[in-house]
Amino acid sequence: MPKLSLVHRAGVLIAGATFVLGLAGAHPALADDKAAILLPGSINDQSWNALGYSIVKSLEPHGFKTAYSENVADADEGDALRDYASQGYSIVLGHSGRFVSAMEEVAPDFPKVQFIAVSGNEGQAPNVMSIDWNNAQFGCQLGLLSARMSKTHKVGGVYGLQGVPNITAQAGGFRVCATQAGAKVTIIYIKDMEDSAEAKEAALSLIDQGADVLTGKLNAAEAGLVEAAKDKHVYVTGRGYDQTKIAPDLVLTNILEDWPSMIGNVADQVKAGKLFGSFVQYGYNTAPVTGASFGYQPGQAFNPVVPASVVKELDTMASDFGSGKRKLVPTEHDARPGS
Template sequence: MTCNFSRRQFLVYGSATFATSLLLKACSSNQTQTPTATSGDAGFKIAIALPGVITDQAWNQSGYEGVNLAKQQLNAEVAYVEQVAQADQTEVLTDFARKGYNLVFAHGGQFDAAIEQVAPQFPKTFFVGVNGNLQGENIASLRIDHLQGSYLCGIIGASVTKSNKLAYIAGQEFPATQDELRGFELGAKSVKPNIQIVSTFTGDWNDVAKAKEATLALISADVDVIYQWLDSASAAVLQTASDKNIYAFGNTKDQLDVAPQAVLTSAVKRLDIAISYLAELVKNQQITGQIYKIGLERPDILTLGKFGVAANEKIQQNALQVKQEIIDKKITFENCQDAGKTTRCVKKATA
């Protein structure tokens, strides 16, 4: 069974004294209509809190697909809440734990503070922050190694730019987006050391108007390649790039089809597979309180998408060769100090 609660509906049920009967009634009347829906195993329940909508063709959809993959593979009962505002995060996570969910995914690094507040109160529930930076007795974080994927995109971007000015757009600034920005910068500078990388954070992953405005502002400042990480607003960046005859990168999903003339490739992150993998660890009581970082060594989870027309054969082969060198650990990324900040730097193996 997959239960879909609107934020308002969920919070009302959470505060009612007869919460259990209402919750069951809600599940019965609001279950997702999919051909593969099953009643699930009442002994293992998974929930996910999502900051956006499950139809965004990006981050939130991948999280939703993850718990549904876990439902199929583990015969679990799953539930989700969409469009969880920052102010409601603590209450949504608390209500899932009170209702006996064994595993709660918080889908975004912006949930870290809420997890840190709620998890100690519910030691029988395991919390996983996707893109988080926390670890504890009943807390783990799932981190795709965004830096590895963006490093490859930086190489590609530097190979096609004419203005030597690239940009990164994301919804919020936190460790995962900082990592991705750093990788994009390192990759680009490995090709052109004096290339310029600028960044902007719109403050909203789904606001189409803000995304378009930010894209146009960057283009007016001579940026001709944009790496974006947004949710529902990602298409606005890609389509604006196409309209203005510049290049861009897809993210999370393979987004070449959104703007075929503009998209060079995509940093494809199969969060559905990663989420199901961690869910299996929890069910088998094999999970520990740590940060699980998954990189290019798992091509079923992190890889490059289809290449666009502007990424010629030479550019493709170079990117794929570097990808293999990262997998083979001939190129690694180690903690370092740069401009007074702790970050990651490239280290190449000596012959």
């Protein structure tokens, strides 16, 4: 198998990316440790892989020199992981759950290296872990918000990667909580998380069926979902402030994924000598690092059209998740396509 070269770059700029990332909990750079990430695609995609690049760069203020390999093929995963681990990288990330199997094979040979699958849902003791944010909790809030803002009492979701655990969690959470709030829910899955045209077509189909509030979990295709809402003048939620700019009157809020805080929290503990061998999920019950938040624009969580009474309901729901009063584990049936 070909050996992957290590590419080092300083700084990060993701033009037009739909993810807003902070450096919560960072401390002065010591550059004593090294962290690398394997990416399934190009860092210039302004989507999923651009996010992965920004994640590893966010570790620099935590004292890590960073590197990345892009366009890593399935057959090259093991070699790439070994390449970084053998060069003294204390953290090696793979940008999706697909890297877990290769990590489980390689990790026993490098017991002091922390292997991390971004947005995965599995782990292997003592040093293979997955990290994600609690899609069920935030999906549930989107369900409540959508139901409360709907006049037709019909809401819709557009998602990709049917059956992937975090998609099941968010789509299922959306359906469960929108239904509990009195709305009829219809879900459509598309084939390509990056295909804006396909997402727009699916969204228009939902609107034709009477849905007047839309949501979803897509990558670059999220823009197509918002464009459909703009064309038909219905409410929608997004995944970053760029979506607000497309339709400021109609975007109710965006889920802002805080990967730097999640990864940084783990990285600080790894520097202190701790290793993780499980799935770590951040949510309202893991404050102050909750993994995600809502943002309409900087400093404002929701569009002003959202009534204060609805915001209060959403805040109460967050508190209930935080205290453990409310728990939600959506099933594949909850996340099913259709109504």
